[in-house]
Amino acid sequence: xxxxxxxxxxxxxxxxxxxxxxxxxxxxxxxxxxxxxxxxxxxxxxxxxxxxxxxxxxxxxxxxxxxxxxxxxxxxxxxxxxxxxxxxxxxxxxxxxxxxxxxxxxxxxxxxxxxxxxxxxxxxxxxxxxxxxxxxxxxxxxxxxxxxxxxxxxxxxxxxxxxxxxxxxxxxxxxxxxxxxxxxxxxxxxxxxxxxxxxxxxxxxxxxxxxxxxxxxxxxxxxxxxxxxxxxxxxxxxxxxxxxxxxxxxxxxxxxxxxxxxxxxxxxxxxxxxxxxxxxxxxxxxxxxxxxxxxxxxxxxxxxxx
Amino acid sequence: xxxxxxxxxxxxxxxxxxxxxxxxxxxxxxxxxxxxxxxxxxxxxxxxxxxxxxxxxxxxxxxxxxxxxxxxxxxxxxxxxxxxxxxxxxxxxxxxxxxxxxxxxxxxxxxxxxxxxxxxxxxxxxxxxxxxxxxxxxxxxxxxxxxxxxxxxxxxxxxxxxxxxxxxxxxxxxxxxxxxxxxxxxxxxxxxxxxxxxxx
Ligand code: SF4
Ligand code: SF4
Numbered sequence: 253x254x255x256x257x258x259x260x261x262x263x264x265x266x267x268x269x270x271x272x273x274x275x276x277x278x279x280x281x282x283x284x285x286x287x288x289x290x291x292x293x294x295x296x297x298x299x300x301x302x303x304x305x306x307x308x309x310x311x312x313x314x315x316x317x318x319x320x321x322x323x324x325x326x327x328x329x330x331x332x333x334x335x336x337x338x339x340x341x342x343x344x345x346x347x348x349x350x351x352x353x354x355x356x357x358x359x360x361x362x363x364x365x366x367x368x369x370x371x372x373x374x375x376x377x378x379x380x381x382x383x384x385x386x387x388x389x390x391x392x393x394x395x396x397x398x399x400x401x402x403x404x405x406x407x408x409x410x411x412x413x414x415x416x417x418x419x420x421x422x423x424x425x426x427x428x429x430x431x432x433x434x435x436x437x438x439x440x441x442x443x444x445x446x447x448x449x450x451x452x453x454x455x456x457x458x459x460x461x462x463x464x465x466x467x468x469x470x471x472x473x474x475x476x477x478x479x480x481x482x483x484x485x486x487x488x489x490x491x492x493x494x495x496x497x498x499x500x501x502x503x504x505x506x507x508x509x510x511x512x513x514x515x516x517x518x519x520x521x522x523x524x525x526x527x528x529x530x531x532x533x534x535x536x537x538x539x540x541x542x543x544x545x546x547x548x549x550x551x552x553x554x555x556x557x558x
Numbered sequence: 559x560x561x562x563x564x565x566x567x568x569x570x571x572x573x574x575x576x577x578x579x580x581x582x583x584x585x586x587x588x589x590x591x592x593x594x595x596x597x598x599x600x601x602x603x604x605x606x607x608x609x610x611x612x613x614x615x616x617x618x619x620x621x622x623x624x625x626x627x628x629x630x631x632x633x634x635x636x637x638x639x640x641x642x643x644x645x646x647x648x649x650x651x652x653x654x655x656x657x658x659x660x661x662x663x664x665x666x667x668x669x670x671x672x673x674x675x676x677x678x679x680x681x682x683x684x685x686x687x688x689x690x691x692x693x694x695x696x697x698x699x700x701x702x703x704x705x706x707x708x709x710x711x712x713x714x715x716x717x718x719x720x721x722x723x724x725x726x727x728x729x730x731x732x733x734x735x736x737x738x739x740x741x742x743x744x745x746x747x748x749x750x751x752x753x754x755x756x757x758x
Contacts, residue, residue, distance in 0.1 A: 267692035270736045273731050296739045298690040303637045307675065308683025309659045309748065311583055313608040316751040317686065320744065360754050367750035368743035415638035420653075431643040457638035465678040465701065467669075469606055469634065502720045544723045 259388065261379075262325045262333045263291035266340035266494070267299050273337070273494035273537035279523035280336050282537035286387045286397050286530055291334070294325045294502050298515060300343040303461045312360055319361040322378070323370035328460030336381040336480070336523070338414035338493040347377040349424055382415060382492050382522075383426040386436050394443040399531035401445025402553055407525070408486035409437035410453045410477060412458060412496040440522045441490060443528035449484040458499040468504055474500055475507050480516045488518045488547045490525055497521060503545055518547035528554045560664055563623060574623040579758040583657035584650035591615045597641035597651045606634040608670065611641060611651050630670035632659035687748055690738030695721075695730050 253500040284291055293450025299305070325333045333534060335341050348533055351358045352374040362371050385394065407489025416434050419425030429436045431461035432455055438448035456477060477500055481489050491497050501519040508514055520543060527538035535541045560581050564573040578585045591612075598610035607630060609617065614631045634654040641651040662669045663676045680701040685693050702713040714721075724730035738744055 267736070268695070270691070271731070272695045272724065274729055297745055298738050299686040301686065302681050302682065302692065303656075304675070304679035305686060307656065308665070308681075309687065310677035310752055310755050311657070312661075313748045313751040314756040316747050320747055343596050348597075360751070363754055364747050364751035367746040368740070369749070370743075383683045413636075413638040413640070421643070430642075455640075457636050457640070459603075460636040460638065461678065462603070462634065462636045462675075464698075466674045470603070470636070473602060502723070505719065506716075542727045542729055544727055 258288045258290055259294065259331075260290045260459070261331050262328050264300075264321060264325070264335040264337075264340055264344060265295050266295060266297075266335060266337040267302075268337060268494040268498075272498045273521075274435050275496055275524060275542035276336055276497070276521045278539040278542075279521055279527045279537065282532055283523050283526045283530060284381070285369055286532075287385070288390065289334075289384065292328060293348040294321055294333070295327065296324060297321050300337075300340045302339045303344070305343075312357075312364065313420065314343075315347050315350065316355065316361055318344050319351065319365050319372050320370060321342065322348060322351075322376055323365055323372040326372060330375060332384075333376055333378045334384055335378070336492070336494075338380075338412060339495065340366055341378070341380045341419075342414045343508070345380070345419055345425065346375065348376065348378045356513055359556050367371055370445050372549075374401045377424060380419075380428075381414060382436055383420070383428040384426040387426050391436075391439045391443050394440065394526065396528045397526075398443065398445055400529055400555060402525060402550070403445050404489045405446040405525075405553065406449050406485055407441040407446045408449050408481040408484055408489045408512050409441055409454055409485075409522075410451065410491045410496060410519075411437050411454045412491060413455065413460070415492045416455065437490060437492065437522060441525065444525050446529075448523065449481075451480060451484060451486075453480045458496045460495060460499075463499045463503070464495075467506060471503060471507050471510055475511055475513070478504065478507065478513075478517055481517055482515065486517070487549045488520050488525075490520055490522050492522055493549050495511060498542065504545065516545055518543055518545045518550070520547070520550070531555055533557065563665065566623075567666040569624055570621045571623050573734055574621045575619050575627070578618050578658075582654055582661060584653040585657075586620065587649050588615055588649040589650050594645055594660075596644050596647060600640040601635075602638055602640065603634050603636055606671075607631040611655060614655075615649075617731050627662050627667040627697065628669045630672065631655065632662065633669060633672035633675045634657075637719060669725060677701055677708075680704070685735070687711075687745060688741075689735045690741060690744045691736045693735040696735060 301314040463470040
């Protein structure tokens with residue numbers, strides 16, 4: 253994207269934007285326009301189905317959730333749909349590709365949508381915010397916006413799973429990075445003037461929804477992530493995924509109780525780092541006040557009331 | 559509705575493999591599996607699983623229906639998609655496991671470890687259908703409650719500190735659930751989809 257050029261995209265916030273991941277939504281709304289991406293929300297958007305909707309509700313009802321969102325998005329025009337949530341991306345992009353490829357599914361979804369006076373032809377593109385930042389905005393352009401470099405902040409880039417799997421290396425997914433060893437998150441960190449520490453666990457699983465329903469089955473996965481971040485001397489863990497942020501942050505006390513450790517590592521979204529690095533307000537724009545483990549170092553770097 | 563198992567109760571039934579191919583999402587691709595073990599070897603949670611995907615797929619082919627329908631392998635899958643992107647034969651492993659879990663529940667099998675997954679999925683879907691949105695707080699409460707009052711209390715207490723922290727930070731709200739405006743339209747769509755799916 254050339255300098256000062258603006259694009260409009262249709263934004264799908266997803267349910268976590270009103271709850272556990274408000275700080276992702278708030279910081280994205282702050283930084284995206286700074287990088288030339290103007291967003292309009294899907295009108296009256298609904299849940300994407302996450303990773304259990306098809307088990308609770310069935311395959312076609314679950315796909316119809318995506319159908320309704322995209323029908324609503326299409327009413328705004330043909331501009332690309334973007335989302336910052338890994339699960340929303342997985343379902344909405346995956347569902348969209350299914351509707352495009354499978355005529356029978358498309359007909360069935362449209363038969364269901366007709367019950368709500370909607371229709372969807374499969375003519376939209378659904379993209380992850382990170383893919384748009386890599387492919388359309390470009391890391392150099394992110395760097396250009398930095399007025400308040402995060403010098404000295406050590407960041408462990410924790411990508412997680414569904415932001416890159418199973419679509420990051422596919423043509424429809426924009427071929428923006430690799431499944432096992434993606435670089436985009438460290439690139440974002442470095443663009444913000446912070447230091448990306450080596451982090452082998454960058455695409456290890458946090459346990460996802462299984463961690464939410466039964467932490468006992470998955471605390472060891474989160475412990476591995478915290479352990480390496482601590483050994484690497486990271487001040488914060490940065491992630492693009494709402495569920496990763498919540499799981500890795502909220503279970504630290506339970507992990508400490510189970511394993512006799514003493515983790516208290518801040519887990520932030522890359523977009524919060526960007527807001528601070530762009531010199532925007534630490535609370536209003538970076539939403540740092542929403543993290544339950546605050547980073548003193550990041551807090552001190554943040555501008556307030558500007 | 560899913561077609562019933564061809565010969566339920568039989569320990570080995572070669573028709574079972576055919577049933578999986580025809581009824582499980584992605585099942586038609588399972589014949590491509592060459593038993594290399596990349597999926598199970600890549601799985602972050604394999605130590606929790608009784609069989610893991612590779613072995614489970616071989617058991618399906620061998621017609622071991624009771625063992626498959628009570629396996630805890632589907633319930634422990636976290637949907638990390640590591641197996642899917644690595645499988646040299648492009649078998650949609652995650653999709654198969656996730657739908658097998660749904661089929662285990664639908665056909666009344668109480669697979670090991672699956673009670674939590676099924677209770678969680680039901681609580682989740684209740685919120686998605688009723689409000690069109692996931693209300694994290696109500697889904698969690700309903701999920702805890704599905705195990706009875708004693709377990710509700712136990713789990714609530716265990717996670718009280720997390721909930722209070724989230725409320726303080728504005729990441730869990732107090733008040734009416736967030737909801738779509740057109741609840742009626744959304745329900746009509748979902749119920750229609752269910753009707754279409756059940757007529758097959
Ligand atoms: S990775 Fe693919 S081919 Fe190999 S055992 Fe697993 S499903 Fe079969
Ligand atoms: S998607 Fe499931 S089965 Fe596949 S590697 Fe991840 S946890 Fe294991």
